[in-house]
Amino acid sequence: MWYERGVNEESSRSKPQGSLRAFASRYWGVWWLLPVAVALIELGLHFWQTRTVVGPEDWHGVREALESEVGADDLVVIAPSWLDPVGRMQLGDALMTEQRVARADESRFPVAHEVALGTDRSSALLAWTVEREKRFGALRVRVLRNPNHRPVIDDLVGHVDGSRMGVAIIRNDERPCLWKDGRPVSGNLGYGPTVPGGRYQCSPHLWVGATINADLTYAPRRCIHAPPPGRGGVLRLRFRDVRFGDRLEGHHALYVEAERDRRGASIRMKFSSDGVALGEAVHEDGEGWASFGWDTPGLRGVTAELLVEISSDRGDRRVYCFEATTR
Numbered sequence: 327m328w329y330e331r332g333v334n335e336e337s338s339r340s341k342p343q344g345s346l347r348a349f350a351s352r353y354w355g356v357w358w359l360l361p362v363a364v365a366l367i368e369l370g371l372h373f374w375q376t377r378t379v380v381g382p383e384d385w386h387g388v389r390e391a392l393e394s395e396v397g398a399d400d401l402v403v404i405a406p407s408w409l410d411p412v413g414r415m416q417l418g419d420a421l422m423t424e425q426r427v428a429r430a431d432e433s434r435f436p437v438a439h440e441v442a443l444g445t446d447r448s449s450a451l452l453a454w455t456v457e458r459e460k461r462f463g464a465l466r467v468r469v470l471r472n473p474n475h476r477p478v479i480d481d482l483v484g485h486v487d488g489s490r491m492g493v494a495i496i497r498n499d500e501r502p503c504l505w506k507d508g509r510p511v512s513g514n515l516g517y518g519p520t521v522p523g524g525r526y527q528c529s530p531h532l533w534v535g536a537t538i539n540a541d542l543t544y545a546p547r548r549c550i551h552a553p554p555p556g557r558g559g560v561l562r563l564r565f566r567d568v569r570f571g572d573r574l575e576g577h578h579a580l581y582v583e584a585e586r587d588r589r590g591a592s593i594r595m596k597f598s599s600d601g602v603a604l605g606e607a608v609h610e611d612g613e614g615w616a617s618f619g620w621d622t623p624g625l626r627g628v629t630a631e632l633l634v635e636i637s638s639d640r641g642d643r644r645v646y647c648f649e650a651t652t653r
Contacts (some may be wrong), residue, residue, distance in 0.1 A: 355587040376635050380443065385416040385462035385467035388441055391460065392421055393469060401435035402426050403451060405442040413441055415436045428538045430577050430649045431617075479652040481542040482576075482632070483550055486524075486536040490567065493526040495535045496560040498634075503528035518550055518581050518645050528555075534563070539647040541579045542586060542614030549577070549647040552634075554593055556641020565632040569652060570599075575619025576650030578609050584645040588612040591640040595648065598633045599625065609646070622652070 396402060406412035412424040432438070433452050440448055443464060454470035468593045488505040495501045503526040511521040525535030537551045554561055574597065584590065586609040597604040597620075605620035616638050638644050 331581045334604040344466050346374075357491075361451060361622070363452070366454040380412075380464045382464045385413075387462040387464055388467055389421070391462070392417065392439055392441075396421060396439055396467075397437065399434075399436060401429070401432060402439050403448045404436055405440055405446045405448040407448075409443055411552035417441070420589075424538065424548050430547065430549070430615075430651075432452065432472065433476045434478045435652070436472050436477075438472065440470055442466050442468065453463065476653050479571045482565055483536050484566070484649045485565050485568070485614045486534075486550055488524060490565065492564040492566070494564075495528050495532075497560075499527075500562070500638065503534060512572075514585050518583070519647065528561075533645045534561070537647070539579065540582045542582050542584055542612070545615070547577070547615055547648040549579075551633050551645070551647050552636050553644045553646045554636045554641055555636035556591075556638055556644065559637070559641070561574050561636040563636070565634070565635040566590065567629055570622055570625035570628045570630065570634040571652045572621060572623050573619060573653045574604060574622050574650060575617065575653060576618050576648055577615050577646035578596075578607065578646065579613070579615045580611065580647070584643040585611045585614070587589060590643055591638045592637065593638045593644060593646050597650075599630050 378527055392402065402417070403426075410427075414427065438451055438454060440451055442448075442514045444466065451470055453474075455471055456473055457469045459466055459468045459488045462567075488507075493503040495503065506527045508523050516548040519537040520538045521533060522535040522537055525533045527533050532553060532555060534550065534552050537549065537552065538624050539547045541547050548562075552561055552563060578593075578595065579585065580590070580593075590611045593609045595609070595618075597606070604622060605618070607618035609616060634650075636646065637645075
């Protein structure tokens with residue numbers, strides 16, 4: 327009995343070793359393929375990297391081509407989006423203007439020049455018609471036509487210059503904000519939009535001016551910084567000599583750090599002209615760069631004053647920015 331038990335125990339202890347030897351014997355013939363597979367993967371990655379590296383000569387060729395072809399009203403876009411900072415640096419401010427990089431949307435541009443890495447595309451331009459394409463090493467430049475182009479008649483952001491608009495805080499009375507010329511002030515992430523050198527100063531901490539705001543997706547947006555004063559107050563903007571069309575439309579948002587927690591008060595914005603209400607837009611935290619708009623057929627061809635009134639139940643962390651155009 328004890329002998330049989332010892333034999334069985336010895337047999338059970340030897341089974342794992344026997345199984346390992348059997349496994350090794352069975353599969354040893356294919357193990358040599360592992361380093362070969364790794365080598366092939368590395369070779370493929372090397373081939374892909376060398377084919378997609380963008381050299382200085384590629385950017386130089388793209389820049390020369392764009393400088394001779396891009397019209398004043400055309401859009402220039404970099405794809406994919408992670409290449410955008412490099413593209414802006416390589417192409418320069420003359421091509422990558424604020425109006426193009428921090429655009430409200432793409433509807434105002436009749437033509438786009440898409441600078442893409444290989445076959446990458448800008449998602450915003452997928453419905454546009456590709457007219458022609460040219461290669462510059464790893465880069466491709468496509469000329470696209472907007473099938474839904476809607477030209478801008480007047481842009482309210484362009485009125486923020488100290489003479490074409492007036493700003494005031496309304497509480498018990500109307501207190502005008504004074505235009506101030508100075509140096510722009512900016513800061514690190516979380517500071518908020520850059521305080522422009524030219525702006526309307528309503529209080530030590532409340533100003534109105536054209537700036538670049540980071541929306542909920544951190545995309546740059548060219549807009550008018552116009553925070554509501556809160557506590558029953560109204561921020562009133564008077565835009566002089568606005569040229570109207572069949573429609574007034576725009577976008578609005580808060581600075582990303584003020585909106586993403588979704589704890590702020592609603593912001594209301596009312597538009598009117600010569601005492602006639604045109605429309606009202608409400609922005610709630612979490613909506614991001616949201617659009618609004620109304621038809622204005624009775625104002626087509628008219629040049630008149632446009633009144634915008636912005637209010638909120640609370641004024642804390644209401645870093646609000648909007649843009650609007652007539653079409």
